Amino acid sequence: MRQWANLGYPRRALWLHRAAVEITERHAGEVPDDVDALLALSGVGDYAARAVAVFSFGERHPVVDTNTRRVLARTLAGRAQPGPPSRRDLDAMDAILPTADADAAVVNAAAMELGATLCAARAPRCEPCPLQDRCAWRAAGYPDTGDTRRRKARYEGSDRQARGAVLRVLRNAAPDPVVRSAVLTAWPDAAQLERAIASLLADGLVERDGGALRLPH
Ligand code: SF4
Structure with a gap:
């Protein structure tokens, strides 16, 4: 997640990692050549x-x-x-x-x-x-x-942009967690920020660490 930085669509970083693990576990570390096996990989x-x-x-x-x-x-x-x-x-x-x-x-x-x-x-x-x-x-x-x-939905002011703001705060602090009150300074619209945090947690892009938040290990 830290290396992915501003490459966009951060879920792809997770999927890439998951797919690499799946290739290691299911295919002995070799990328499969079969379409159905490829389709079964995360994010493919x-x-x-x-x-x-x-x-x-x-x-x-x-x-x-x-x-x-x-x-x-x-x-x-x-x-x-x-x-x-x-x-x-x-x-x-x-x-x-x-x-x-x-x-x-x-x-x-x-x-x-x-x-x-x-x-x-x-x-x-x-x-x-x-x-x-x-x-x-x-x-x-x-x-x-x-x-x-x-x-295409506008990016400026969107939930996507709010998610990016949260991830930026967590990325800058990684691997350390960030207390929630500090994350709340990342974006001016509190309701939108809560929505962004909830969706990032649901997607597995952010994890809870007690009362703080951090990038997944
Ligand atoms: S619209 Fe023009 S450029 Fe496109 S396939 Fe037809 S002839 Fe080719």
């Missing part, structure tokens, strides 16, 4: 499990990130933006992957790169796009098909 979701299986172990699976989902929505479904993530994204990608493992890995990577570089969420650059003649959205004249993506 659809994207990470398949990305490891494909790019580290050379297996054939669909790897779908936000950029890929946008490319699939435009080229195959003629939609400006993808809908909410679903199993259908994996099925759609699987259906267009070449049979050979190595070729499938290239197509997975290419779709992600295309979405990251040319097929941007706003103002896609279609002229140099290798899919311009096969893109359903472009062929339809770029219709406005709506946008159901969830908006």
Whole structure:
């Protein structure tokens, strides 16, 4: 937790540690190559499990990130933006992957790169796009098909920011605990601070030490 510092989403630090312990205990210290075994590790979701299986172990699976989902929505479904993530994204990608493992890995990577570089969420650059003649959205004249993506919540003043303020106080004092009254100076909104502390305790990112709080050992 101390090393993770301001890298964001501190739960990932816990998950990373838990996954390392699980790999040691269940897989003799070797990262498994099987998607189901990878999915069973703490903090590993659809994207990470398949990305490891494909790019580290050379297996054939669909790897779908936000950029890929946008490319699939435009080229195959003629939609400006993808809908909410679903199993259908994996099925759609699987259906267009070449049979050979190595070729499938290239197509997975290419779709992600295309979405990251040319097929941007706003103002896609279609002229140099290798899919311009096969893109359903472009062929339809770029219709406005709506946008159901969830908006990112503001960070300033959010509970997330309050959680970050609490963790900063505890990180600066670690490994020592911090008395609760000192933690309460970390954030101006007392109710929000209590909410932040409660959620950090529930997530295992903070532990009680008598009447004080500290980072987990
Ligand atoms: S032609 Fe344009 S909209 Fe279609 S995939 Fe390429 S960059 Fe995206």
